[in-house]
Amino acid sequence: MDLEKELKEYRYEKQGKILRELDFTQGLKVSIYQRAVQQKKGRRQMAMIAKTVSGIAVAVALTTGVTYNSDSTGGLNGSSVESVFAFELYDDDKIDKYVEQGMTVPYAESRTDQGVTVTVTDIYYDGEEMFIGYVIRLPENWKGSEIVSKKWNPNTNITINDDTSVFRSVRVDMKKVNDNLYAAVEKHRREGPLVKEPLPDSFKIKLEATEIGNIKGTGKWKWELPFTMPKEAQEYLQTFEPNVKAAWNDLSIQVDKVLKNASTTSVFLTVEGPKEKRELLQFNASSENSTEAFQVKTERRHDETSSKIEVWWDTRHKEERALLLKPYFFDFARDSVDLELENKYPIEKPLADGSAVINKVEYLAEKTLVHYELKQITNYLDHNIYSNELRHEEGSQLKGKIVPSNKNSMQFTAEFPAIDPKQKSSFDLSVNTKVDLSKIEKKEDKNKTISIPLHP
């Protein structure tokens, strides 16, 4: 089928039976006319005016009981309201879906600073993700530079009963619509703490943009907005404790909680058993009938006796009944060491089953060179230094470029931008080592799956 051709045939002018019951009737026309004239002249003059308009006047007399509500467009009337919505302009399939399902909340809160008007137009929050949509309008005669997301400094403080901030990651994505109009979406996700208690449905959001483009704000781009999660998003929310426990390769895996919302489904696990095995534990996932595998992400915290692990993935559909988790072991392990830079070298510290040694540090005008070597680390994965970083006292981190000193040796040089030798700094090093899975995996546990219900 030639779709383009079919669509070109699909024209208003040529339409036949379709939408035939949908006519712009005289009654509708009269109703609009009545309302328009009433708005202008007031009710008392209505009859007189209606008589003067041929055709319409007759219809007015014929249509009785036409009722209307002049405020029926919802809460966003008025000429000062931003005429476009950031979520609409941003054009993202995921956000479009939320808009389509009525899960976003409209706002029309404009703040102007130095001629730049920023309007909060939409907020989406589902218990896990929060998207805040802004429309930025620049003056017509704008001579400044383009607005780019790198120069958008959000300072978002989401407070629950005035004291809790639960969002960790913040990112702003920006879309230029034209020279004077931009749409920005600030993206937040609850991350890290492994304890995600359900939040209230209503709370306050404090927002501030401190820098937009090259314009430093003077504190006027600031909002304090009440937020209530729409019913459509609330319908996705579920928290329950399934009674699921499984044993696998000397580990006991207990499912503590399932937390579900429109964007994310999380399963919280407590795992007990040998620490070296817990650290290598990973999961694949598939749907209940095991036909469709999909990606999951994990967040984990280990102590000496147990590990807390959150496994999470994008919520696929509201009615999904169960998930099959398939545990497996990573075939490589990672270990890290933190070496403080001092005046005396070499400095040696244990790393994996060997050690890391800094032999020399050179503070040059244009760069800093850290010469180090790895000693007696067995199964070291070649070219698999996961990271090396220089961490300054005040918290800044510099990524190092690794230059092997000698191809056949375990000696390396990491090159960083120049730093002040008087500043206290440390050198962080992570390496990957190959794990012999045949020594830790039991054959009988090879294809183990754990079925987790996703509804109470």
Place this chain on the structure above:
Amino acid sequence: MELHKTNEAKLEWLMDEYGRRMLHLIFFLVKNKEVAEDLTQEVFLKAYRSLDSFRNESTHKTWLYRIAINEVKKYQRSWNYRKIFASIKIIELSDQHRQDSVEPQVINEMDKEEMTRIIMKLPLNYRQVIILHYYQELSVEEIAGILETSQGAIHNKLYRARNKLRALLDREEVVWTLRRN
């Protein structure tokens, strides 16, 4: 001496010229007859209120479309919005109906019913550009103006909308060509 139309006369002219088009556009976007009628009223009332500030007659059409699109957006962001399926009965294609429909003109109408049903399944963003561009026959430039975006973005959206429509058609196994042959 040139006689100037009153705003009421202009409103009447706008309704005669674009009333049905607006109603159809809004129906396609909100999928509900009563809501479409309410929003169409709001569009013309808003236009009426702004007539004094409107100067360029040649863009009446795109101006109205822009008001309509914004009214739909407001509605869909309002607390009253619920996902409501089409209340207008789109004629079912019974076997009997198919057998009876032998004239080319009738077959064309059946195609459009089927197409309407499938287009209604598109996400709003895609449905919007398909209706504006094909059904309402607006140019990409006009749509870009109405939606306040670039022509490139509209081309891109139309491309994605057609792909999605094609996928829906495949899934529904709609085979017009077979019926035509």
